[in-house]
Amino acid sequence: MKMIQLTEKCFYFQGAVNIGYIRSGKFGMLIDAGLDAQTAKKVCRQLTELSFPLTHLFITHAHADHYGGAAYIQEKHHVYTFASKEEAAILTNPILEPLYLFQGNKPLPELRNKFLEAAPILIDEEAAEGEHQFGDVLFECIAFPGHSLMQLGVKADGILFAADAYFGTAQLKKHKIPYIIDAEDTLQSLEKLLTTKCLGAVPGHGTYEEAFQETVKQNLEYHQHVLSVLYNMLSGDSLTHEQIIQKMCRQFDVNPPSLSSWLLFRTAITAYATKLVKDKKAQMVVEDAILYLKR
Structure with a gap:
């Protein structure tokens, strides 16, 4: 160094x-x-x-x-x-x-x-x-x-x-x-x-x-920009939490090679999703024991 x-x-x-x-x-x-x-x-x-x-x-x-x-x-x-x-x-x-x-x-x-x-x-x-x-x-x-x-x-x-x-x-x-x-x-x-x-x-x-x-x-x-990309993903049907993670990783050309890496990306993507919820631009709902994010 x-x-x-x-x-x-x-x-x-x-x-x-x-x-x-x-x-x-x-x-x-x-x-x-x-x-x-x-x-x-x-x-x-x-x-x-x-x-x-x-x-x-x-x-x-x-x-x-x-x-x-x-x-x-x-x-x-x-x-x-x-x-x-x-x-x-x-x-x-x-x-x-x-x-x-x-x-x-x-x-x-x-x-x-x-x-x-x-x-x-x-x-x-x-x-x-x-x-x-x-x-x-x-x-x-x-x-x-x-x-x-x-x-x-x-x-x-x-x-x-x-x-x-x-x-x-x-x-x-x-x-x-x-x-x-x-x-x-x-x-x-x-x-x-x-x-x-x-x-x-x-x-x-x-x-x-x-x-x-x-x-x-x-x-x-x-x-x-990341927040905008996530928000635009919610324009159609509700997406599950894991679908959001997958779609965001694909959108940003990210392919987590390990569980550790995937968990880090999940945490970050959830942080952006939480911001949309706080701003009342999206909501998290649980239906049939599945967590969804939708506008």
Whole structure:
């Protein structure tokens, strides 16, 4: 992973999943920890080579690709760890992620993989939206729910580490149906991003941009497009929940290769469907023990 300096205090490790770093004197905080121990080792090695401190760790949200390396960091370094109260529940009990994806059923063994369930970690402080401090560094936590229950972005020294509040345009095109758990929260978080004052932003997936607002606007347009496609599907007869999932995957040229992948797409598509229901553009009804979505 390539370490890139943004300001005197702020850096990020650019990779498939970006990892932020804030340094001030004898204090240093990583923002997220990557997918696994191998990723964390690479980051820690670079910090050691530069004689940069590692005293704190901030986990933006409890998805395994963002905290999978945290257990290794906690084992090898004495780090004080932050996360929101909601995300901390999963970080300390990681089986909850495959559990909720599997509709509350005890997950099958194939769902208990490193992409859905990382090793548990300890949380020293449950952070809330607002100002916080590590060492002599002040930083601001900003709530960006939608991709997860209570994802927190971190702003320090003018740089916003936005986590998965938005995606780089290449990532939007790659995933086709972005993973979210609530479309309304997602859209509100994107609008919030547009009014967040900073020098530039680092997404969880993508590259740092000073003029990141244009990418955020593209995210907004993309989510609205997905909602529009789903709404137009409901112009005929009622569709079952599984028919909606199948039709949306076909429409966006998605073919989930595994149960894990299918569950992620189901969750995202259901999030868009829920938005239509909240907006009174659609309704979910149960008939003959089958769940339907219709206008």
